[in-house]
Amino acid sequence: MSTKVLLSTLFAGLLATAAVEAKEHSGKGYIEKNGYKGPETCEVCHAGTAKQFLKTVHWTHASKVDNVENIDPKQEYGMKNRIYTMCNGNDIVNNLKEIPKAPDAKATKFSGCNSCHPGNHLSDVGSTGPAAEAAIDCLVCHSQDYDFSKRAPYKDDQGNVIIGQDRSTKAALSIAKPTVKNCMTCHEAAGGGVYVKRGFAFTAENDVHAAKGMVCVDCHKADKHRIPTGFDPNNWAHDGLRLSCTDCHTEKPHKEEAYNRHTARIACQTCHVTRTGGSFAKDFTVWEKLSNGYYEPTTLRREANETVPVYAWYNKTVANRPDFIGPKGDRKDSKSRIYPFKIFQGKGYFNKKDGQLLAMDFAPPMSTGNTLAGVTSAANIMGIKDYEPVPGWQTVYFGSNHLVTKAKALTCNNCHAPNGVLNFQNLGYSAEEINKLTNPEVYFEYMAKKQREEW
Amino acid sequence: MKKAVSVVMALALLTMSIISFSGVASAEEVKLIGVIEKIEIKSPKEAVVTLKDNKTGKNVVITVTDDLTLDKFKDKRIKDGDEIRCKYDNEGGKNTSKLFRKTAGC
Numbered sequence: 001m002s003t004k005v006l007l008s009t010l011f012a013g014l015l016a017t018a019a020v021e022a023k024e025h026s027g028k029g030y031i032e033k034n035g036y037k038g039p040e041t042c043e044v045c046h047a048g049t050a051k052q053f054l055k056t057v058h059w060t061h062a063s064k065v066d067n068v069e070n071i072d073p074k075q076e077y078g079m080k081n082r083i084y085t086m087c088n089g090n091d092i093v094n095n096l097k098e099i100p101k102a103p104d105a106k107a108t109k110f111s112g113c114n115s116c117h118p119g120n121h122l123s124d125v126g127s128t129g130p131a132a133e134a135a136i137d138c139l140v141c142h143s144q145d146y147d148f149s150k151r152a153p154y155k156d157d158q159g160n161v162i163i164g165q166d167r168s169t170k171a172a173l174s175i176a177k178p179t180v181k182n183c184m185t186c187h188e189a190a191g192g193g194v195y196v197k198r199g200f201a202f203t204a205e206n207d208v209h210a211a212k213g214m215v216c217v218d219c220h221k222a223d224k225h226r227i228p229t230g231f232d233p234n235n236w237a238h239d240g241l242r243l244s245c246t247d248c249h250t251e252k253p254h255k256e257e258a259y260n261r262h263t264a265r266i267a268c269q270t271c272h273v274t275r276t277g278g279s280f281a282k283d284f285t286v287w288e289k290l291s292n293g294y295y296e297p298t299t300l301r302r303e304a305n306e307t308v309p310v311y312a313w314y315n316k317t318v319a320n321r322p323d324f325i326g327p328k329g330d331r332k333d334s335k336s337r338i339y340p341f342k343i344f345q346g347k348g349y350f351n352k353k354d355g356q357l358l359a360m361d362f363a364p365p366m367s368t369g370n371t372l373a374g375v376t377s378a379a380n381i382m383g384i385k386d387y388e389p390v391p392g393w394q395t396v397y398f399g400s401n402h403l404v405t406k407a408k409a410l411t412c413n414n415c416h417a418p419n420g421v422l423n424f425q426n427l428g429y430s431a432e433e434i435n436k437l438t439n440p441e442v443y444f445e446y447m448a449k450k451q452r453e454e455w
Numbered sequence: 456m457k458k459a460v461s462v463v464m465a466l467a468l469l470t471m472s473i474i475s476f477s478g479v480a481s482a483e484e485v486k487l488i489g490v491i492e493k494i495e496i497k498s499p500k501e502a503v504v505t506l507k508d509n510k511t512g513k514n515v516v517i518t519v520t521d522d523l524t525l526d527k528f529k530d531k532r533i534k535d536g537d538e539i540r541c542k543y544d545n546e547g548g549k550n551t552s553k554l555f556r557k558t559a560g561c
Binding site for chain 1: 488490509510523526530531532534538540554556557558559560561
């Protein structure tokens with residue numbers, strides 16, 4: 001082996017060692033010596049972090065919302081209190097509880113919207129103070145060796161429903177930046193099953209960022225535990241930090257100027273997120289009986305990456321009516337761009353008296369299939385007395401911001417063709433404009449040149 | 456002679472067709488929802504899971520090889536007693552998982 005090769009190998013080895021050391025949690029020695037006692041252990045080095053975390057949406061499940069119509073800008077909204085037909089309940093009416101045993105079931109079960117909340121349920125959504133700070137499950141997001149069988153609901157001696165946590169020293173010794181697993185453990189299970197709500201798998205096969213080894217928090221880069229989010233029309237609560245493709249990419253990211261000309265009015269996602277997935281329709285008025293004796297809302301679903309999105313103008317403000325939650329925007333509005341969305345339609349009960357969607361407490365229908373009993377229970381919890389439930393449908397547009405592809409991105413002929421991906425008529429173009437936009441003349445010369453260069 | 460060659464060719468074609476079609480039939484994709492009776496981690500790259508089919512009540516043994524699901528077994532995000540929605544191929548008499556998901560969510 002030459003001296004040059006030997007030195008290079010040694011240098012590479014040193015770099016690798018440094019990298020491994022840099023990743024190791026600096027508090028490892030302290031935890032080995034003292035064991036792990038929950039947030040008080042973390043606070044030894046990260047003083048004030050627990051208090052800080054209690055102010056984030058991960059803990060409050062709500063925030064003030066300034067881009068959605070027909071809501072009070074002074075109030076906070078989120079899964080704590082929202083009602084829409086993907087979930088038809090919220091943390092208030094579906095607070096984690098023991099569901100009455102179904103006649104054919106072997107045992108009772110626990111269910112609730114806040115079952116993923118990173119507290120212990122005694123200190124629940126939006127709670128504050130020393131007990132709440134001590135209840136934070138830091139490791140569920142930060143441990144790489146968490147035993148998830150311990151994170152299960154149970155009843156204590158006083159009959160309180162508690163969510164267990166893995167506070168073992170073993171789990172604490174593998175603290176690191178959250179991986180995809182840490183995030184997806186909760187986020188993939190929303191809406192009643194794996195990939196039901198959002199319908200995306202952040203895996204190398206499905207997403208170009210995952211294929212490059214990136215993890216969720218590389219884009220959703222936290223600042224004091226506040227997580228930046230995009231402008232999904234159905235994801236209202238936010239930590240005051242926003243996220244966009246241009247945080248990493250430029251406004252003109254393509255080598256081809258022809259593509260760069262599109263970015264002013266076409267969102268990156270339109271060409272680079274060509275599929276969506278998950279549930280596309282759900283009926284909360286009729287629940288299906290499962291083999292375990294319990295019932296669940298009738299849910300139609302597709303796998304991640306199996307559904308074609310729809311496209312609409314979106315200026316990042318949201319139309320919010322009982323029958324529709326979705327993007328506002330228009331071709332004439334210079335702030336609007338064309339974005340892809342997953343369309344979801346859900347059936348629930350609406351109040352004939354005021355037209356508003358009624359929430360449902362899942363406990364009654366889950367054990368008996370009686371959905372109206374669920375509406376009655378939710379109305380009692382919320383103090384609603386004047387209501388008359390009538391079934392109806394609501395359409396919800398979900399943002400399509402994951403499942404990013406480079407290799408399978410749309411190209412000119414996908415949109416610029418009759419019956420192409422974009423419905424130019426619905427997007428506000430005239431017949432004359434559509435004739436021009438769907439003619440190969442728009443792209444032929446460019447694509448022919450590119451083809452010659454490639455071959 | 457010419458006739459004999461034709462017969463042999465026809466037979467060969469028939470045999471090939473039968474083999475091909477039986478191959479397709481044996482790799483049929485099966486869907487089931489069932490409860491996990493047992494998870495056996497055979498190696499870092501393979502686990503064998505026994506699911507009790509909700510419809511038939513019979514046990515079905517399925518081999519799981521995808522990393523995402525194996526990791527869920529390892530940290531007990533998926534464990535005994537969980538209800539699973541599964542798709543598998545039964546090629547060559549071995550049931551190989553193509554999709555393995557918990558039915559439950561929030």
